[in-house]
Amino acid sequence: MSILINKDTKVITQGMTGKVGQFHTMHCKNYANGANCFVAGVTPGKSGQSYEGIPIFNTVVEARRETGASVSVIYVPPAHAAAAIDESVEAEMELVICITEGIPVHDMLRTRYKMQGKKTLLIGPNCPGLITPDEIKIGIMPGHIHRKGRIGVVSRSGTLTYEAVWQLTELGFGQSSCVGIGGDPINGMKHLDVMKLFNDDPETDAVVMVGEIGGSDEEECARWIKMNMQKPVVGFIAGITAPQGKRMGHAGAIISGGQGGAEAKLAVMEECGIHITRNPAEMGKMMKQVLKG
Known part of the structure; x- marks a missing residue:
């Protein structure tokens, strides 16, 4: 699936x-x-x-x-x-x-x-695409790091999509599907749209959700997760050290009007039951810890 x-x-x-x-x-x-x-x-x-x-x-x-x-x-x-x-x-x-x-x-x-x-x-736009391991990849992600399995990945960051996948694969966790939604301010599917699909997929057991500073999409998704998600979610937000008003990487990655900061996003995610990490090198380990119970 x-x-x-x-x-x-x-x-x-x-x-x-x-x-x-x-x-x-x-x-x-x-x-x-x-x-x-x-x-x-x-x-x-x-x-x-x-x-x-x-x-x-x-x-x-x-x-x-x-x-x-x-x-x-x-x-x-x-x-x-x-x-x-x-x-x-x-x-x-x-x-x-x-x-x-x-x-x-x-x-x-x-x-x-x-x-x-x-x-x-x-x-997208400005995304790496998506992949169903061992079946099909559409986009620019490196296929060799993916393994078929039961963990979903959704990410605004292209590079951190690969990082999350590599960590999961190294720890023996394959992926059901991985979706890079892109980091532009005006784009298509959001975290929430993809999370709903993972929640309904009988062959996805858990999800890694990677966000970035800017906007409020991650908070909206987190609140939906709290009310509806039947599977554990591990979360990370890129841009903890980003200064307000300075665009970091993606066009949509900017803290403006005091909103969209990484710590604020992480606080909402944690409050909504998402297992957060502030270290991008710990996403896979956090998932392993969550699945072990």
Whole structure:
């Protein structure tokens, strides 16, 4: 069992003919069942070409019609990435994963407005993607550190997603699915959306939740966990030493108006029953401790 994607998922790469799109599509294609999952690429004006045996189409609508794909991953440069999301939404793709960093906030505001009432789910932008170990990976995460298992991972930070996974794997805990939701201020799925999926997944036993300074998404998720979550959650917030008003890493990682600080987030999480750690090197050990009871 997994959330969002599995070995039968069919994927389109938008931006297939670019260097980044080709590099990561090849690695995803070579991971687990990727050769059967990655069925098309989209680059306007390049229809009829192919890359690594994957046919390229001019539009997402055409690619979906010809291949039956339901998921799209985007490696389009920032100036055109929001339009690429719009195209997939209009083509009624079920899930869009946007890896691109640096999309103008105004573009994403417009795109999120257009997505209202649509069925498409969005992960990202500015995210590493997601993976169901030993089945499929979509994005830029290193596949070799993942192992199939029963721990879910959801994270705003790309690098700390990998860190949490590596710690779990080293301690013998495999992962059911890992989702990097991205750190931009205007994005798609939040911690809460992914946590609900993990809560409903019968093959996820516990979840590692990694947050960052900025916004209030982690607090909202924590309050839902307190009332609804039936599985233990280990939590970490990056940015404990960040000064107010200074952006740290991700565009959304900024403490403003006295809100969004790491200590405040950790306090709410702890109050809501999440097993927190203030040390990113202890996420795996904390999970081991929680599962031992």
